[in-house]
Amino acid sequence: MVEFKSNFVVVTANEYQWSKKVANELILSNNEINIDVACEAIGHEWKTTINAMFNIVELIRKVDGKKGFRELQEELDKRGIMKRSVFVMFKSIAENHLIQTNIKDKLPTSYNTLYYVAKIEDVEVFESALKDGTISSDSKLEDIKNFVNSLYREEKDEYGSIKPSAKTINLASIKVSPSDFRKNKSAILSHLQHLEQLGVVIKLGKDVDKK
Amino acid sequence: MSKPVIKSIVEEHPFSEMVLFENGKYIVFGNTQYSDLVKIGKCPKVKSNSLYLNGKIQDLSGSGYEGLYKQIHELYDPSLIGSLRIQSYQVKFIQKTIKIFGATHVKFYGNEDGIFVNFFDVLRSISEARMNRKHETRLLFHQLKNQPVNSFEMTFNSGSFSLLPPKSLHIGFGDNKVGIFTDDESDEVYLLRDPEVIQPVIHTFNDRLGQDISFSLPSNPSLLNLGTNQPENLELESDLEDF
Numbered sequence: 001m002v003e004f005k006s007n008f009v010v011v012t013a014n015e016y017q018w019s020k021k022v023a024n025e026l027i028l029s030n031n032e033i034n035i036d037v038a039c040e041a042i043g044h045e046w047k048t049t050i051n052a053m054f055n056i057v058e059l060i061r062k063v064d065g066k067k068g069f070r071e072l073q074e075e076l077d078k079r080g081i082m083k084r085s086v087f088v089m090f091k092s093i094a095e096n097h098l099i100q101t102n103i104k105d106k107l108p109t110s111y112n113t114l115y116y117v118a119k120i121e122d123v124e125v126f127e128s129a130l131k132d133g134t135i136s137s138d139s140k141l142e143d144i145k146n147f148v149n150s151l152y153r154e155e156k157d158e159y160g161s162i163k164p165s166a167k168t169i170n171l172a173s174i175k176v177s178p179s180d181f182r183k184n185k186s187a188i189l190s191h192l193q194h195l196e197q198l199g200v201v202i203k204l205g206k207d208v209d210k211k
Numbered sequence: 212m213s214k215p216v217i218k219s220i221v222e223e224h225p226f227s228e229m230v231l232f233e234n235g236k237y238i239v240f241g242n243t244q245y246s247d248l249v250k251i252g253k254c255p256k257v258k259s260n261s262l263y264l265n266g267k268i269q270d271l272s273g274s275g276y277e278g279l280y281k282q283i284h285e286l287y288d289p290s291l292i293g294s295l296r297i298q299s300y301q302v303k304f305i306q307k308t309i310k311i312f313g314a315t316h317v318k319f320y321g322n323e324d325g326i327f328v329n330f331f332d333v334l335r336s337i338s339e340a341r342m343n344r345k346h347e348t349r350l351l352f353h354q355l356k357n358q359p360v361n362s363f364e365m366t367f368n369s370g371s372f373s374l375l376p377p378k379s380l381h382i383g384f385g386d387n388k389v390g391i392f393t394d395d396e397s398d399e400v401y402l403l404r405d406p407e408v409i410q411p412v413i414h415t416f417n418d419r420l421g422q423d424i425s426f427s428l429p430s431n432p433s434l435l436n437l438g439t440n441q442p443e444n445l446e447l448e449s450d451l452e453d454f
Contacts, residue, residue, distance in 0.1 A: 065290065065294060065383070066290055066291075067288060067289055067290045069288065069291075070288040071284075071288055088395045092296075092395075095294070095296070121356065121358060122357075123358075152298065155298070155300070156298070156300045159301065159303075159304050175420070176420060177420075180420070
């Protein structure tokens with residue numbers, strides 16, 4: 001089998017034979033639909049759509065963060081190719097590097113559901129959701145939305161409990177374990193002496209034995 | 212039709228000195244206090260180009276509007292050295308912390324350990340500004356993300372950061388030293404210039420020692436020299452009270 005590799009998806013020489021078969025066999029001689037061929041053909045094209053979606057993600061990944069990215073977004077909208085809202089969704093998907101083409105079969109098949117999946121940035125949460133089926137190719141938009149919202153709620157609560165308080169930090173503070181200090185005593189004291197010679201005021205802890 | 216829209220946009224931005232209307236967009240330039248800030252929004256109802264200075268329309272030729280707009284466009288479409296998306300509650304948290312901590316600046320930085328934000332008062336590192344020698348040199352740091360990223364850093368004026376809407380924002384850190392804060396929902400963009408002040412405390416976690424280590428830069432006016440971070444002498448303005 002000859003394979004022609006594009007940048008993103010493997011296209012086989014069988015594609016041509018396949019489209020020929022569909023054209024000839026989709027409708028039977030008695031004008032009825034050939035269900036098997038039709039199912040296979042629609043399934044095949046659906047898969048192509050999913051591949052196209054991931055190709056767009058890969059393309060956006062390649063240009064994201066480059067000079068002119070904003071202009072690209074505006075031009076796609078202006079030329080009627082992709083609305084800003086859709087581009088923003090694809091951009092969010094592209095920014096999440098946990099979403100990779102090699103796991104596309106395990107991911108939702110619509111970009112708006114995938115957009116919510118892309119909001120899961122924690123590797124452990126993402127992998128566990130894939131494992132327990134929370135994220136799957138059958139995932140519904142509402143289910144993923146609810147799952148992501150529950151994660152956000154948790155994080156929001158954590159933020160609500162943080163009380164920003166001032167922490168005073170010594171101008172230069174190094175803590176060394178007694179055993180490390182004993183092992184490296186001469187080197188540490190020599191460095192400190194050197195710093196003192198440079199004008200730095202050194203204040204040693206009470207338990208430091210300089211002898 | 213467009214006059215009431217223009218009036219409301221000018222009034223909605225009390226921090227502005229100048230507002231440019233160009234091709235269905237408005238660009239707000241911060242006043243002297245917020246000279247590091249530019250906001251870009253949409254106003255499709257305003258068809259004609261105009262420039263308002265302190266609420267009064269200015270005389271500017273046709274190409275003048277376009278030239279000014281192009282310069283702004285250049286600013287907000289650079290190559291990025293880093294980016295992140297923060298949630299509304301994280302924006303609120305940063306703004307609240309700025310207030311409580313009395314931070315003059317916030318520094319965003321990323322490395323293999325994640326993305327962090329540091330809060331500090333730069334005035335405490337300038338000897339002339341240290342009226343009370345009992346003031347400690349302080350730094351508060353907070354981890355925003357724990358995913359490893361390419362190394363970047365950018366500092367922003369706290370006052371301008373506090374003007375950002377408490378919404379989910381995408382932050383792009385441009386290689387032109389401009390932070391691009393985008394509200395994807397409304398497509399409003401805030402540009403914040405990095406004033407390139409030097410954080411007075413260097414704080415790291417040493418894996419070998421298993422300890423936090425902090426170093427403070429000397430309270431020396433040479434820190435204000437943006438061309439170098441190396442003071443001319445090592446005379447430290449410190450005494451025991453500072454420790």
